[in-house]
Amino acid sequence: MRTPFIAGNWKMYKTVSDAVKYVKEFRGLVKDVEGVEIVLAPPFTAIHAAAEAARNSNVGIAAQDMFWEREGAFTGQVSAPMLQEAGARYVIIGHSERRTLFGETDATVNRKLAAAYAAGLAPIACIGETLDQRERSETFDVLDRQIKQGLDGLTAEQIGQLVIAYEPVWAIGTGRNATPAQAAEAHGHIRKRLQQWFGPEPAELCHLIYGGSVKPDNIRELVSQPDVDGALVGGASLDVRGFFEIVTRSREAAV
Ligand code: PGA
DSSP states (O other): OOOOEEEEEOOSOOOHHHHHHHHHHHHHHTTTOOSOEEEEEOOHHHHHHHHHHTTTSSEEEEESOOBSSSSSSOTTOOBHHHHHHHTOOEEEESOHHHHHHHOOOHHHHHHHHHHHHHTTOEEEEEEOOOHHHHHTTOHHHHHHHHHHHHSTTOOHHHHHHOEEEEOOGGGTTSSOOOOHHHHHHHHHHHHHHHHHHHOHHHHHHSEEEEESSOOTTTHHHHHTSTTOOEEEESGGGSSHHHHHHHHHHHHHHHO
16 A cells, blocks of 8 residues: 655645745644655755755655756756755655646656656656647557656666656646546556666555645545546645645545
């Protein structure tokens, strides 16, 4: 049984003081919640302060992106060891906004994943099809390519530790979540490919979480689907009470 994994992706929202205020309240709300891995991903500027505010709690801190080099003349980039030292324990890699707006590809995702593991960060790798691709019945082909190229060269052990977020692009920030059946179908497909390409044991350990318009009122039916091991939550994670609801409902549904 995989522990449900719920991550809040704040995107480009919240200053340092907003983040500290949120984390202080949130850690109190979730302090007695057991059996859920809980993660918040603030913008780079707030990672250190958020990690300090979350110290000795059951809330982990993630970065929303990273660069694969350790250091160098790469203006504007932040490396995995820097994030680790700032207090991040996780990193989101290959989010669709990075792919669409900032030129992320399966090849760059692959380099970042290797660098994240090398620095001891736990990656959350994002995949998912656009609306056009779904309408052309290309969803499984797109997922196959993203898995094959994005995860190329990872060891069975690394796949076992990986969190893969299936986020259909048409569901992100649109208020139109995938139906539980659509999520279950895609997650089942991803799990099957992981079994074929990396073996049954790592495929069984790998967490497959769903993202795209997750809200307190749809989390339960999504995470009660087979192979849906949690959620990556954007907009609805910005509100501390709403995100707390998502965490508690995911736990109830998974039990
Ligand atoms: P959303 O974003 O929950 O606002 O749709 C999800 C994500 O981008 O991870």
